[in-house]
Amino acid sequence: MKILKANRGSEMLDLNYPLLAEYLQRFIQEELSWRGYHKGLIGVSGGVDSALTLALAVRALGAENVHAVAMPHRQSAPTSFEHAKLVCDAFGVKLDTVDITPIVEGYAQLDPEITGRRKGNLMARARMMVLFDQSEKHHALTLGTGNKTERLFGYFTWHADDTPPINPLGDLYKTQVWGLSEHVGVPDAILHKAPTADLEAGQTDEGDLGITYRKADVILEHYLKGYPDAYIESLGFTAAEIQRVKTLVNRTHWKRTTPATAVVSSTAINEFYLRPLDFRLK
Amino acid sequence: MIKHAVLQLKPEKGNLQGNFTRLQSALQELKPEAPDVVVLPESFLTAYFLQGGVRELALTQQELYAHLQSLYQALEWPGLLDLVIGFYEREGGTFFNSCVYIELGGRGILHVHRKVFLPTYGVFDEERYISRGSRIQAFDSRFGRVGMLICEDFWHTITSTIIALDGAQVVYVPSASPARGFAGQGPANMERWSALAQAVSAEHGMYTLLSSLIGFEGGKGMVGGSLIVDPEGNIMVSAPAFEETALLAEIDLERIPAVRYDNPLLADLQGNLPSILPDLNRVVHRGEK
Numbered sequence: 001m002k003i004l005k006a007n008r009g010s011e012m013l014d015l016n017y018p019l020l021a022e023y024l025q026r027f028i029q030e031e032l033s034w035r036g037y038h039k040g041l042i043g044v045s046g047g048v049d050s051a052l053t054l055a056l057a058v059r060a061l062g063a064e065n066v067h068a069v070a071m072p073h074r075q076s077a078p079t080s081f082e083h084a085k086l087v088c089d090a091f092g093v094k095l096d097t098v099d100i101t102p103i104v105e106g107y108a109q110l111d112p113e114i115t116g117r118r119k120g121n122l123m124a125r126a127r128m129m130v131l132f133d134q135s136e137k138h139h140a141l142t143l144g145t146g147n148k149t150e151r152l153f154g155y156f157t158w159h160a161d162d163t164p165p166i167n168p169l170g171d172l173y174k175t176q177v178w179g180l181s182e183h184v185g186v187p188d189a190i191l192h193k194a195p196t197a198d199l200e201a202g203q204t205d206e207g208d209l210g211i212t213y214r215k216a217d218v219i220l221e222h223y224l225k226g227y228p229d230a231y232i233e234s235l236g237f238t239a240a241e242i243q244r245v246k247t248l249v250n251r252t253h254w255k256r257t258t259p260a261t262a263v264v265s266s267t268a269i270n271e272f273y274l275r276p277l278d279f280r281l282k
Numbered sequence: 283m284i285k286h287a288v289l290q291l292k293p294e295k296g297n298l299q300g301n302f303t304r305l306q307s308a309l310q311e312l313k314p315e316a317p318d319v320v321v322l323p324e325s326f327l328t329a330y331f332l333q334g335g336v337r338e339l340a341l342t343q344q345e346l347y348a349h350l351q352s353l354y355q356a357l358e359w360p361g362l363l364d365l366v367i368g369f370y371e372r373e374g375g376t377f378f379n380s381c382v383y384i385e386l387g388g389r390g391i392l393h394v395h396r397k398v399f400l401p402t403y404g405v406f407d408e409e410r411y412i413s414r415g416s417r418i419q420a421f422d423s424r425f426g427r428v429g430m431l432i433c434e435d436f437w438h439t440i441t442s443t444i445i446a447l448d449g450a451q452v453v454y455v456p457s458a459s460p461a462r463g464f465a466g467q468g469p470a471n472m473e474r475w476s477a478l479a480q481a482v483s484a485e486h487g488m489y490t491l492l493s494s495l496i497g498f499e500g501g502k503g504m505v506g507g508s509l510i511v512d513p514e515g516n517i518m519v520s521a522p523a524f525e526e527t528a529l530l531a532e533i534d535l536e537r538i539p540a541v542r543y544d545n546p547l548l549a550d551l552q553g554n555l556p557s558i559l560p561d562l563n564r565v566v567h568r569g570e571k
């Protein structure tokens with residue numbers, strides 16, 4: 001008698017990347033189109049998220065309709081700009097540069113006690129200010145580059161990285177961002193470097209978060225789907241790793257919503273008066 | 283033979299007039315094919331996710347008929363045209379997610395199905411804004427007895443069973459299904475739709491015509507993948523995901539008796555219903571004190 005054992009069901013992170021790339025291309029095309037745009041603008045940092053967003057935008061809109069902006073600060077690592085250039089060359093997009101040093105330092109000099117973290121937040125917000133101004137200049141819509149992992153962890157500067165109206169990667173874990181990036185041909189130098197926001201010297205994402213993305217993503221997927229800790233531990237993760245992920249998620253729900261408004265009426269916007277973001281009466 | 287066209291079109295959110303115009307141009311394009319019945323997706327006239335906008339965009343049956351009748355006249359369609367189309371319906375102060383079977387140039391509205399199973403979970407929030415329908419029934423078109431089910435209605439196979447027991451030989455299924463699950467060959471929900479339609483058709487020996495909405499709505503990409511399945515459960519023709527497509531198929535109701543003779547599941551069910559009903563009644567009331 002042949003005995004066959006079923007594989008244990010598990011939540012998969014691996015995706016059909018050609019199918020996903022086509023879906024995200026359509027997403028970019030359609031979400032731009034009904035807003036009245038046919039050009040996209042991306043802040044290219046030299047990291048994998050913005051590289052992938054650029055690659056998808058080029059597929060969706062054509063390289064001639066994609067504007068890329070590098071926004072170095074004098075403290076930024078030189079490799080960040082080099083990698084931004086590498087990405088733009090790889091996908092045939094012209095790279096503009098706006099040095100944010102004067103913007104950030106102009107404010108920073110008002111407060112000699114400013115910390116590295118505060119300055120990092122200033123950089124992120126200055127970049128978003130520049131991006132929206134450049135969008136106006138080129139009549140292009142700014143594309144967000146935040147991925148699901150950093151959004152779940154609240155690992156972004158509020159009303160900065162999360163601000164653009166369209167976000168193709170927002171439901172992709174970092175692991176999936178790497179997978180899709182490989183599929184669309186993001187250069188190896190960018191794929192294989194340690195992720196960093198490059199807001200403070202020597203900073204890496206995984207150092208800040210206290211867990212690797214590849215571990216965190218598996219834990220997140222199971223946690224979000226409601227699997228209990230014991231089940232996740234049985235997959236090979238420690239209680240401390242699971243707790244770290246849960247803590248990061250649960251401290252930051254407020255960063256994933258619009259500002260809390262004091263509700264006083266039965267027509268409060270987004271509370272009682274609910275319309276989808278693409279709703280327009282004609 | 284009944285010529286059918288299943289239209290997988292992308293509506294513009296909230297633009298009723300624009301979507302009527304889009305429908306008109308699609309029908310104009312189809313005119314040389316001379317379909318007898320044209321099937322459109324759920325909520326085609328407004329797009330699907332409206333939240334409270336249902337109140338602003340829902341039509342009465344009479345308003346819908348007036349729009350479609352004038353569209354039909356403008357088309358100068360040769361002969362009758364039967365249309366299955368999903369819309370948000372207003373009746374007095376009540377709102378429904380409905381689909382209509384309408385015989386243009388003939389008897390007008392033959393049947394309105396109001397969606398019974400309103401998804402209110404995950405990305406869906408229907409029951410907050412609309413009311414449930416309460417009837418599932420087949421009706422007579424000029425070609426034969428048919429039925430309509432909207433989206434989640436069809437995911438509960440008991441509904442297609444009722445329609446089949448009520449005599450339907452064809453089930454029309456307007457749907458709107460946001461793509462999710464990208465690990466397989468196609469989006470997971472699209473593959474599930476296909477498996478479901480094949481299973482229902484094969485079990486009851488009837489044609490299934492699924493018309494599935496496309497277009498992104500606030501980041502949610504309606505999946506498409508419309509299809510026509512024959513009474514043996516074979517896919518006759520299917521649309522790709524996400525692309526505007528017209529599916530054409532000739533449906534032969536004469537095949538149904540032969541298929542049902544070879545595979546008499548429906549007749550077996552009919553015969554066994556009296557013995558099954560007490561158990562159905564028992565599980566319906568399970569948990570009640």
